[in-house]
Structure formats: structure tokens, C-alpha cells
Amino acid sequence: MEDLRMVPDLLWIARGVAKSVPNKVKLDPAELQQLIQGSGNLDDESGEEEGEPMEEDTPAQEKSAETDSDAKYRKHDIDDDKVEEAYLKDFDAEGEENAMRGVAMYASNKDDPYITQQVDSDEEEEKDDILIKPNDNLVAVAKVVKDEYNLDIYVYNQTNEDWYCHHHYILEAPPLCLETIQHDPGNDETGKGNLIxxxxxxxKISIWDxxxxxxxxxxxTLGEKSASKEGKSRKKRDGSQQxxxxxxxxxxxxxxTPHVLASGGADQQIVLWDLDEAKAAQILPPRGAEVQTIQWHAKEDTVLLAGxxxxxxQIIDCRDNESPPVAEWxxxxxxEKVIWNHFDLQQAIVTTDEGEN
Known part of the structure; x- marks a missing residue:
């Protein structure tokens, strides 16, 4: 970990929220098949229609040889000792036109006639590797490693003494803060999710599943800028920032109020976001300094604690933008941090950079 420069934030993911077997992004089989058998470019910009031969400077005799070689792959009675020779010949003939030809001919081993012994346990073994057990705890860690920015999801199991990175995401900008969200507008069944x-x-605020x-x-992504020609950020008709x-x-x-997310910025503002609409619903007046830490009250859904x-x-009632804070110290x-005391919600715990509580 000598290259690790900073961990801006980390937090626990509530146990039981995550799926036991997370979904995994995979290349679409049709796209993979096209990548293997086609030109290697999924977005063909040549303008040629599918099936129409492209004009090349290859001599006619060489084209004929390539066609005959392709025909051999479709025969099931080809000798095994000639398979490698045919693959290598075709690979040399095509050169850089398609780097994947000669490496694989089928998107799945089950479609390859030369693989007679199919192994069906790979997918099950993969599920076991990514399985999240009922007694596993998840920890989200925002990292800055050299010039790379990552969001790593760790598994911690006290019983087995496990601690390892389960999966991670590559970020475009340096991360500063994290917050879990158990509300997913895209989940039509329950409306709940495992978002961060x-x-x-x-x-900007990026939300990951x-x-x-x-x-x-x-x-x-919340708060994406739409810059004007003068380089100014877009504003609403009333002149306020979006x-x-x-x-x-x-x-x-x-x-x-699960569809509401609050954010505090170095611009001294607090923005209330509508997650269902993916846009800013309300922007509170500037607080006089950078908003370092905020937390909603556990019972009063409009009361926000800000440091x-x-x-x-300050204790802020978000129903009234014009009134001064309910209380201020x-x-x-x-x-550095403010949290409501969950033993007594009439109290708050505050910490400073000078070690005061």
C-alpha cells in the first residue's frame, strides 16, 4: 500500500442490504460474436452494409486462399493436427484486420465443435467467489492511489477473519465523501436498492449500484454541468444554480424521505436532491463557510444538522429558506463531523480539527 496517498472517506454498508450474489457486467454475446468474427470494431464507421465485401488491395489468389481457409473451420471432420496450422495461417493472412481471429472463433465454448468436454462448473465456481454471506460485512472505501481514484468494496468477516477487496469502481475525479442510499427509483418491485x-x-455527485x-x-450523475459559451454554469430562470x-x-x-439526498459543498451551499427526478429540488442560502458535514435528524424529516x-x-429547518437557523453554536x-446522538435525539455530537468534542 506504499502508493496509497489518501483515504478521503469510508463507511459501513448495512448487513443484509447487498445481494448475496451481485450482478456482473458482461459483454453482450452478440457483441462478443461480432468482435470475434467481424472487424473487431463494434461501431463500424466504414459505411459498408453487412455482408458487403470491402475493397482491398489483396491479390485475387490470396483472397481465394483465405476463403478456402475459412471454409475449413466449418467442417467437422477436419484432422486435429491440422487445426493449429489452419488457425495460424489465417491469423498471418489477416494481420491487423482482426486481432481476435485465430485466438477464438466462438463466443462460447459450447458452440465450438472441437471442444467435446464441456465444463459447466465455471459459473458456479465464479458465484462462490463473489458470494456475500449472511455474516459478511461490507465496507466502502474511497481511495486516491497515485493519480488513480477508486471506490473499493471490501468484505470483512470477523468469524473467518476475512478482509479482502470484493470489487471496485474506477472514478473520474478525486473522491471526497460517501453516503449509502437504500432507495432505487429504478427498482419497480421494492423501490429499495444498495446504492452509494x-x-x-x-x-458532481455520482451514484453507483x-x-x-x-x-x-x-x-x-447529479449536478452535471452544462457550460455556456462564456464558461458559466447553467442556471435556472430565476438565476439560481442547478x-x-x-x-x-x-x-x-x-x-x-427516501427520495431526498442532501449535499454540502465548498461553495457554502446545501443542495437537496430529488433522487426520483435526478435533479436539485431545493438550494439553501449560503451558510457563511464551506459545509464540511451534514446529517438528517432520525425522526424529523425536515431537520438538518450542519457543520x-x-x-x-447549525440546526436547519429545510421547510423555510428565509428564516435563520433553529439553533446555532x-x-x-x-x-470535522456532526452526528445526532441516537441515545438522545435532542443532543448532537460535534468534533473539530483541534480535537474538541
């Missing part, structure tokens, strides 16, 4: 929101340095492994992109104009440094999901870098802690150092 991630705030970054580039003003932790039940999908090997995903290349988040399922949705999201953050600076880094997103704090997040909190409202468990009482700023200037040492201010001033501390000596920067506020």
Missing part, C-alpha cells in the same frame, strides 16, 4: 453516493472535486460488479459508469459550483464535501441521505469550516454548527476550530 460519492461527492467529488468536480462539483453496489450490487453490480465491474460497472464502468455510475447509474446516474447544483454546486465547487467541490461536494458532505452528503446525507434522508431515511424518513461549517468556520467553526459554526460557534466552536474554536473547523468542524
Amino acid at each position: 453516493a460519492l461527492g467529488t472535486m468536480d462539483t 453496489l450490487d453490480v460488479m465491474n460497472a464502468c459508469m455510475p447509474i446516474v 447544483g454546486h459550483s465547487d467541490a461536494v464535501i458532505s452528503l446525507s441521505w434522508n431515511r424518513n 461549517m469550516m468556520n467553526g459554526t454548527v 460557534k466552536f474554536g476550530g473547523q468542524i
